[in-house]
Amino acid sequence: MTPTTSPTQAPDKDEVVRVFKEMLRIRRFEELASRAYTQGKISGFLHLYIGQEAIAVATADLMKDGDRVVTTYRDHGFAVALGCEPQRCMAELFGKKDGLVGGVGGSMHFFDRDKGMWGGYAIVGGHLPVAAGHAFASKYTGDGAVTLCFLGEGAMHIGATHEGMHLAGLWKLPIVFVVENNQYAMGTPLKRQTLVDDLTVRAPAYRMTSDRWEVTDVFETRRRLSEAVERARTDNQPALIELLTYRFRGHSMSDPAKYRTKDEVEVQRKKDPLYRTEQSLREDHGFGDDAIEAIDDAIVEEMQAAVDFAEASPQPDPEHRFRNHLVEDD
Amino acid sequence: MPTLQIREALREAMDEEMARDDRVFVMGEEVGYYEGAYKCTQGLLAKYGEQRVVDTPIAEAGFAGVGVGAAMAGLRPIIEFMTFNFSAVAFDQILNNAAKMRHLTGGQFTVPMVFRGPNAAAHMLSSTHSQAFESFYCGFPGVKVVSVATPYDAKGLLKSAVRDENPVIFFESEVMYGVKGEVPEGEYLIPIGEADIKRPGDQVTVITWGQGVPTALEAAKMAEENGIDAEVIDLRTLRPLDKDAILNSVRKTNRVVVSYHGWPYGGTGAEVADLIARECFYDLDAPVERVCYEDINFSYAENLEQLAIPSPKQIYEAIAKVAYHSL
C-alpha cells in the first residue's frame, strides 16, 4: 500500500501499477456491489463511487498514522483505499455479522476507526462540524494528525457546512475540506444549486488556503492534495479544495440518471483517471491486453472472494440489536 | 371510483389546491425537474412552472425558514422534506418560528403552511434514515400533526392541511407511496382532528396510525380467525387527538391495544394510553397494551430491523392478551 515514490516525484512503473490496482480494486468492488444489489442481496440505498476512485487512492497515500478521513454516504471507495478488508466492507453491504460495523450501518455508514475511516455520514453536511471536532482534538492534544473531510458539492449549501468550515478557519484547525464536485446532487446540476462556478471562493472568508482542479490524473491529485495536508499538519492551516470529478452511475441504485446525456458521459469517460492510468500503462510502460487482464483478473478474484465471504457470513445475532445504544448496553 | 396510489392522491391534492389558490406553492429538494424523490410532485413543474414548484439546494433549515417567512407574508407554502429524517436539520425553524409565531406576535401573524414527507422506517436504511418523528413534532404546541395511511385520507387531509391557517406537519411513508385505494372524483376534504374506524369491531380496540394501519388490519384479521372481533381506529391526526373517537370505542370494547411504527418512550402512543387511563379507567377490562418499535436505534441488517418493527403477529398476541384469549 505504501507509495514507492513521494507525492512530488514522477511515478515510476511500479508506482503506476500499484495505483492502477488500487483504483481498480475500488471499481471492481463497486461493480460487484452493484450486481449484488440488483440480485437483491444488498438493500437500502447504495451510492457508488465509480469515477471518483482516484480521490480516495490519492488520499490514502497521504495518510499517516492517526490521520482521519471523514466522508459522506458515498463511502466504500475510501474504506477500500484505506485498507479496510474488502470482505468486511462487502459483508457490511450484505448486512452481515462480519461487516465493518457488524451489519448495523450498511452502505451509508462505514466506520473503521483503526484504519482512519472515521465515517460514513448519511445526513448531508452533518459531518463537517464533527470533522472539525476531530481536528480540534488534534490541536488540543498536539497529536500531529490531520483530518481530511470530504463532501459533495451539494453539501456546500447546507448550514452545518458553513458552521464547520467557519469554526475550522476561526480556530486554525488541522483539517482539509475536500469538495468532490461530481456535478450533480442527486438530479440537480451545480448551476441550479449556486450562482458561482468556483466553490473555493469561500476560502478567503474562512482564512483557508484553497486549490481547485479537475481530477483526471491520480498523481497530480496526490501531489496537490499533499500540499494542503502538509500545511495542515505543520502549520494548523486549514484548506478548502474543490475537485472536479464525475460519478458514472446514478446518485444511488434507484436513480436512472435521466438528467444527463450519453454524450456528456462519453466525454467524461475519456477523463476517467482509471482509464487514463490504464492508457499510461499501455503507452508509457509497455503493458498489453494480457498484462492488464492479468491484473484485472486477480482483482476480480479478490473482490469476488469478498462477495462469497459476505454471502457466507451469518446474519448478526438477534440480541446484537440491543447492544451499543449506550455504553452500558454490552 | 378511480383507484390511485398514495403518491398520486397527494399529487392530486397539491394540484387541486394550486389550481384553486395561486398563493399555494411547493418547495423542496428535487420536487421540480426530478419530479420528486418519490414522484409525489410529478407533472407539477410542467403545469405550474418554476415560480410555484421550487427546487432547492440541500438546505432544509433555509427552505423551511423561507416557507415560514413566506407564510407570514401571505403565501401558503407546501414544504417537502425528502424524508422527515432531514427535517431534523430544520427543527429550529419549525419549533421556534412556525410553531411560535402566532402566539409570540399576539395574533398579528399566522403561519398557514404544510411540512410534508415520509416518516418512520422504510427498509434497511439504518439508524439515521429510519426515525419516527411523531413524538418530536407532537411534543410542542402551535402545530397540527397528520399521518396518513390510505390514498383517500392522503388526498382529503392534505387539501385540508393546505387550507388550514396553522402549520401542519404531514407524515407520509416511503414504503406506502405505492399503496392503492379508491379516491372519489371531484373535490372532498377530510377535517383535521378526526379519526377513522378502518375496521369496525366490538371486542378489542386497536388504535394506530400511519404505517401501523396495514399492520393492525392484518392483526385484526388474525384475531377474527381466532374468534376475536377487533376494531381498528386510524387516528389520522396525531395532534390534536380525536378524543371522542378513542373514548367511544374503548367504552364499547373495554380493551385496548395501541400499535404503531414509532418509538415507545414518551411518544404519541404513551399519550393515547394516558388519555385512556385518565378518562376511562373504570371501563377497562385489561391494562392497555402497546406494540411499537423497540426502544433502539435501527440497524441496517434485515433481521435486526424486522425484529424492531411490530409485526401483525405481535399485535395479534397483544389483542389476545387484552381479551384474555389463549393463543
Ligand SMILES: Cc1ncc(C[n+]2csc(CCOP(=O)(O)OP(=O)(O)O)c2C)c(N)n1
Ligand atoms: C440533510 C439532508 N438532506 C437531504 C438528504 C438526501 N440526500 C442524500 S445525498 C443527496 C445529494 C447530495 O449531493 P452531493 O452533496 O453533491 O454529493 P454526491 O451524492 O454527489 O456525492 C441528498 C439530497 C440527506 N441525506 N441529508
